[in-house]
Amino acid sequence: MRNQAEGLLRNQPKVISVASGKGGVGKTIVAVNLSIVLAQRGERVLLFDADAGFANAEILMGVTPRNTLKDFLQKRTSLEKVIFQTPYQVDLISTGMDVDDLITFNLEDKAELYNHLQRVASNYEYMVFDFPPGFNTELERFYASSDHLIMVTASEPTSLVNAYTFVKLMTVKGVDPDGFHIVMNMVKDMRDGRKVMERFVSVITRFAGVPITSTHLIRYDSLVKDSVNKQLPFVTTRRISQPALAVYGIADVVSKRQPVKKLSFIDKVKALFGVG
Numbered sequence: 001m002r003n004q005a006e007g008l009l010r011n012q013p014k015v016i017s018v019a020s021g022k023g024g025v026g027k028t029i030v031a032v033n034l035s036i037v038l039a040q041r042g043e044r045v046l047l048f049d050a051d052a053g054f055a056n057a058e059i060l061m062g063v064t065p066r067n068t069l070k071d072f073l074q075k076r077t078s079l080e081k082v083i084f085q086t087p088y089q090v091d092l093i094s095t096g097m098d099v100d101d102l103i104t105f106n107l108e109d110k111a112e113l114y115n116h117l118q119r120v121a122s123n124y125e126y127m128v129f130d131f132p133p134g135f136n137t138e139l140e141r142f143y144a145s146s147d148h149l150i151m152v153t154a155s156e157p158t159s160l161v162n163a164y165t166f167v168k169l170m171t172v173k174g175v176d177p178d179g180f181h182i183v184m185n186m187v188k189d190m191r192d193g194r195k196v197m198e199r200f201v202s203v204i205t206r207f208a209g210v211p212i213t214s215t216h217l218i219r220y221d222s223l224v225k226d227s228v229n230k231q232l233p234f235v236t237t238r239r240i241s242q243p244a245l246a247v248y249g250i251a252d253v254v255s256k257r258q259p260v261k262k263l264s265f266i267d268k269v270k271a272l273f274g275v276g
Contacts (some may be wrong), residue, residue, distance in 0.1 A: 002088040013046070014123040016254060017146040017177070020153060021162025023133040025250045026185040027152040028056040029224065031130040033235045034150075037251040038233070039089040040091065046083070047093045052160065053223065058094060060200040061086050061233030068096025079116040088236065091124075134162075148213075148254045149177035154186050155196050171208045179213040181253065183246075185194065186220045193217045214253045218246045 008104065018031040023062035023166045028051060049057035052098040058064060060267075065084035065216035071077045084092045121127070131139065143149055163182075170176075194217065201212050218224075219242040235244045 002060065005138050013121055013127045014147040014254070015145070016126060016128045016148045016150065017131060017135070017145070018150045018152065018153065019131050019135075019166065020133045021135075021164070021166040022159055025133075025159050026154050026218070027051075027133065027153045028060060028130050029228070030150065030152050030183055030185065030218075031128055031251070032060045033233050033244070033247045034058050034250055035126075035128045036088045036233050036252075037247055038126050038128075038255065041251070041255070042090075043255070044123060044231060045089075045126045045128060046093065046120075046124045048127060048129045049092060049094045051130050057092060057130055060228060060233060061088065061090075061131075061222060063092065063101060065086070065092060065094045068094045069095035069113075071100070072116075072136065076092070076100055078224045079113070079120065083120065088233065106241060119144050120192070135166045137173070140170075140173045140175050144175040144177060146177045148179040148181060150181045150183060150254075152183045152185055153200075155184055155188075160200055164200075167204050167208050174210055176210075180210060180248065181214045181216065182212060183216045183250065185218045188216060188220045190219055193219075214250075216246050216250050218243050 003102055016025055016034070018034070020027040030051075032048065035045045037220050039045045047057060063084065063086050065082075067077045067082045069082055072079050072082050082093055084094070090254075108143060111232070123267075151163055151166065153159045182204075184197050184199070184200075185195060197215050198216060204210050205212065221241065221243050223234055223238050223241055224243055227237065230237075233249055234241065
C-alpha cells in the first residue's frame with residue numbers, strides 16, 4: 001500500500017488555474033491554446049472546463065462531449081466516460097453546471113468524485129482549470145493551492161480594474177499561489193502595452209503585495225477571431241504568429257518552474273469542492 005501511495009504522489013499533475021476579473025478578455029482562449037501547446041510538447045493534459053455558462057472550451061475546440069461532470073454526479077455515467085478525447089491530444093472535462101452548483105452537491109457525491117479524480121490524475125502531467133470570470137470566495141483555497149494561477153486581462157481600464165480587484169481579494173483572503181502570472185490580451189500597440197503592464201505590475205506589487213512570477217502580452221490579431229469562428233485553435237494553424245508565440249512563452253514558464261508547495265493533488269481537489 002505504501003508503494004502505491006508513493007506512486008500516486010510522484011505522478012501528481014501540476015494544477016494550472018486560469019482566471020480573469022471580468023468576462024470577454026480571452027480567458028478560455030488562453031486556457032485552450034496553452035493546454036494544446038503543453039500537449040504538443042508531449043505532456044498529458046486534462047482541461048477542466050468549469051466555465052459552464054458558455055462552454056467556450058468546447059466551442060473553441062470544435063467538439064461536443066457526450067457526457068458532462070453533472071451526468072457523473074447524477075450517477076448517469078462513469079467519470080471515464082465524462083473525459084472526452086479531443087483531436088488535439090488534450091482530454092476535456094465539461095462540468096455541465098456552474099461552479100457554485102458544483103460546490104453545493106452533497107458531501108457523499110463530492111467524496112466519490114474526488115476519489116475518482118485521484119485515480120485518473122496519475123494519467124496526466126497537467127490539469128488546466130478554466131474558471132468563470134471574477135473572484136469566487138468558494139474557490140479561494142483552490143486558487144491558493146494551484147501550482148500556477150494565470151490572470152488574464154485586457155489593457156483597457158475596466159478590465160484592469162476588475163483584474164486588480166481580483167488580486168486585491170486574493171491578498172485579503174490570504175491566497176498565495178505558487179506561481180502567479182499575468183497575461184494582457186488584445187494589446188493593439190505593443191509598446192504602449194508594455195508600459196501599461198509595467199504600471200499594472202507596479203500597482204499590484206506596491207498596494208496588493210502579490211509577487212508576480214511572469215508577465216505576457218498577446219497582441220490583438222484578427223487570426224484569433226478567425227480561429228474562434230473556425231473553431232480551430234490558433235496554435236495549431238498559425239504557430240509563427242505573435243499570439244501563438246506568446247502562449248509558447250507561457251508554456252515555457254509553467255513547465256520550467258517547479259512547484260514549491262507539497263499539498264497533495266487530492267487535497268487540492270478537496271479545496272476545489274470545499275471539503276476537509
